[in-house]
Amino acid sequence: MAINLSNSNIATRENRIGSITGYVGTLKDLATQSSCGTLKGCSRCFSQSSTCxxxxxxxxxxxxxxxxxxxxxxxxxxxxxxxxxxxxxxxxxxxxxxxxxxxxxxxxxxxxxxxxxxxxxxxxxxxxxxxxxxxxxxxxxxxxxxxxxxxxxxxxxxxxxxxxxxxxxxxxxxxxxRIWATGFDIADHAVMQEIVQPPREGVVSNKINFKNFFESARPEIIEIFKNFDLEPVFLYCNSTVEELSHISESLATTCICGTLGNYLGNALEEKYGVPYIRSINQCGIKGFETWLREIGKVTGRSEKVEAYIASEREKYLPQIEEVKKELKGLTAVLGMGPGYTFEVSRVLDELGIKVVWALAWHYDKKYENGDVPPSMKYLLDNDINFETSVSDQQNYEVMNILNKYKPDMYLSRHPGSTVWAIKNGTPAIYVADEYMIFGYKHTLEFAKSILDAVKNRSFEENLARRSKLPYTDWWYKQNVDTFFEEAK
Ligand code: SF4
Structure with missing residues (x-):
């Protein structure tokens, strides 16, 4: 879709890329309907929460x-x-x-x-x-x-x-x-309109724009990128206006989450020819290696990237394989923004954990360039399917699903959601930090955190015994889409 920087107003995600906030079905059905253009989405006659x-x-x-x-x-x-x-x-x-x-x-x-x-x-x-x-x-x-x-x-x-x-x-x-992530696009649009300047003549850069939320892994990523003679420029947390004015000179743009970075990446590519790295994200082994290889390809540094991958694999893969033995066969429900829901689902599959239901807080049918989001494409190409719903952080729907499926764990990136799961007696893992599953080291730590959460259940059991939840048996017996209405 052409990005129009001469107008300060941009269309919403619903209108631009067909995003929805209501759906219940399977991952395969959701992807099939979005690729053939029939996905409509539903609204709710009852909504518990939303965000501006x-x-x-x-x-x-x-x-x-x-x-x-x-x-x-x-x-x-x-x-x-x-x-x-x-x-x-x-x-x-x-x-x-x-x-x-x-x-x-x-x-x-x-x-x-x-x-x-x-x-x-x-x-x-x-x-x-x-x-x-x-x-x-x-x-x-x-x-x-x-x-x-x-x-x-x-x-x-x-x-x-x-x-x-x-x-x-x-x-x-x-x-x-209805999609709060439209706010990310609005911010990117404003930055592109007035802050980013055309590249200066003769400037040769080794920088990579890295759109993220809180830059918590900044020192670590700077060190990793040194192996490839690349310098990350983290956006927008703590960016200066001067730095931002030159991001059109970078070798490429990447992001920690497609929901967050898709608009800026596409806009920089369209307006200034800065390649946008379109791969699954850096979560898990498969994601991290695919992402690094794409960076290597785009920046002409594939050899250096392969050497780094080989040395890190040696260090971490045996340890990850060891933890995997204990995770095999566990079940999980997830509730996250769509950028992470389908990326983390892939990592759980890598670790041998079965996703029984994944909730995405919204769903982008397509990204700005017209493609199905890469995380979704990966799951489909690898024949991974599970029940899924699109729910804009409606916790009552999460509770209905947890009650029916009784998974070994619930994972969410939003603390309000994990608290309810814990009160229900479900071990919950709060994937708060955007870099919690980044690369080999953090994938190993993530696997160990899951093991800790599912092995030490006394906190959840005690809290559940003492908590009176507001949900009735009636609600638990309903289908999760009871309050859905057909989209007009
Ligand atoms: S702009 Fe946001 S905070 Fe203000 S009234 Fe509208 S929804 Fe509420």
């Missing part, structure tokens, strides 16, 4: 050092400030750098939502620029400004000369998509 996409979008932007994020909306929308604070201040401290990024809500009142408040917004932008001297300014809309048609684009255009740093309108109306 501005939380994803604006916290990504707030992760960039020394910028200002101005959220034009009522005070309630500034709940996003909590994740923005975490991404800017906590992450900077962890890395040992400083970030003077600020997040400002414009606190629209009732009057503003009727008559508009573009004049106030203009004053806020100028004051923020004067008071904080940010290196870039992101001006975001909200549901309220979207509904009344507040023209933030014109205000941004008007003040451009006065602020003299990159400034861009970010269309983050929470109501426009």
């Amino acid at each position: 996409l501005s939380s994803c979008g604006l916290s990504q932007l707030a992760a960039i050092r020394d910028v200002a994020v101005i959220h034009h909306g009522p005070a309630g929308c500034s709940v996003t400030g909590a994740s923005a604070y975490y991404m800017s201040k906590v992450m900077a401290k962890k890395r040992g750098v400083t970030s003077d990024t600020v997040y400002i809500g414009t606190d629209m009142n009732e009057n503003d939502t009727i008559f508009g408040s573009t004049e106030t917004l203009r004053k806020v932008i100028l004051e923020v620029n004067k008071r904080y001297s940010p290196k870039a300014i992101f001006v975001s809309s909200s549901c309220a400004t979207g509904i009344i048609g507040e023209d933030i684009d014109s205000i941004v255009e008007d003040v451009k000369e006065e602020v003299s740093v990159p400034i861009v309108a970010v269309h983050c109306e929470g109501f426009k998509s």
